[in-house]
Amino acid sequence: MTSQIAQWHAEHGNFSLLLSFLEEQVARFRDGESPDYHLMLEIVSYLREFGDCFHHPREDAAFALLATHEPRMRLPINRLHQDHRVLAVASEELAARLNQVISETYVRSATVEAAAALYLAYYRHHLATEERQILPHARLLLTAQDWEVVARAAPSCPDPLFGDTPTQTYQRLAGMMAARSSGEKKQDSAAGG
Template sequence: MTTPSALTIIRAEHQALAAILHALRHTLCDIRDHGAKPNFEVLRSLLFYVDAYPERLHHPKETDHLFKRLRERSSQAAEVLDRLDLDHASGEQAILRLEHQLLEYEMLGETRLAEFAAAVELFCDRYMAHMHLEELEILPLARHVLTEEDWLSINAAFESNRDPLTGHKPEKEFEALFSRIVNLLPAPLGLGSAA
């Protein structure tokens, strides 16, 4: 069997999200460790991307299609799937907390930077561990136990909307966000000028 397109899409979307998380960390490092002036528009855009794409489109497809079919075919990963589904269910609240902490930092000043930066580090660490677990345990198991029929419906779900950061033409509503992120981030992460 050739590699199901859903697996390729999931891995590409994970790489795109990892790049966004890296950009978020890098931006905060410049502020915290190198005295760069905070660019709140960049920070807001990065957090909004995480909320708008992975949390609202990517995770529901994993839970509703990939994980559901995997649960039907095997009990082998039930505990891991439960943990990943719990991460998905709590993801929206986690990003909302971060967005609120960013607002506090923007409105109340530098006294909130350390708290915001620590929250971002924890969020990024958890997100990276989540994706690593999916790629290490769930995707190989799915490839092994799911049927061609399973993959047809899973592939269709993942092909229905694609992350613009994976090199695909963005859907209309994400085109402006994608352009904003690329144009705001300074080199080497984007096309914007250094602060």
């Protein structure tokens, strides 16, 4: 049980890191620069592939069990279920706009920016709500049997980006994150030395 909550915290941290990368690209719109549309699509694709196929189904199972243990949690849990559906639609919309830009179909940059900003705002709020309101209750109320049900809610698979070996699809993004992490470590050691 604790390991699954720790895994969710770690996955939320990973998602938040990717959202920060996406946010940097959205900021380029405001600065009059051209964002890296391929990078943006890679981030959204990962969040759809891993988040929607593996992470969210396990959460949905835990949410349902949590609502049976604590009926007062039904309303916030129903909102989170709805968030998962809205995030799936928002990611489809953003991916469609990004694919249009990449294929050189005319799309107003404001349309892409708005789709990305909406996606970011919704995803960040969703993660914060889960961390603050739901996971502490899940840690306290869900039983070992409940956690077995949660584990079976989605197939087990290696994380295609944050796993031991990123898949070919996410090699560039993994390299960018490693370079950023290396740069931050150098800055930290320079500041401390």
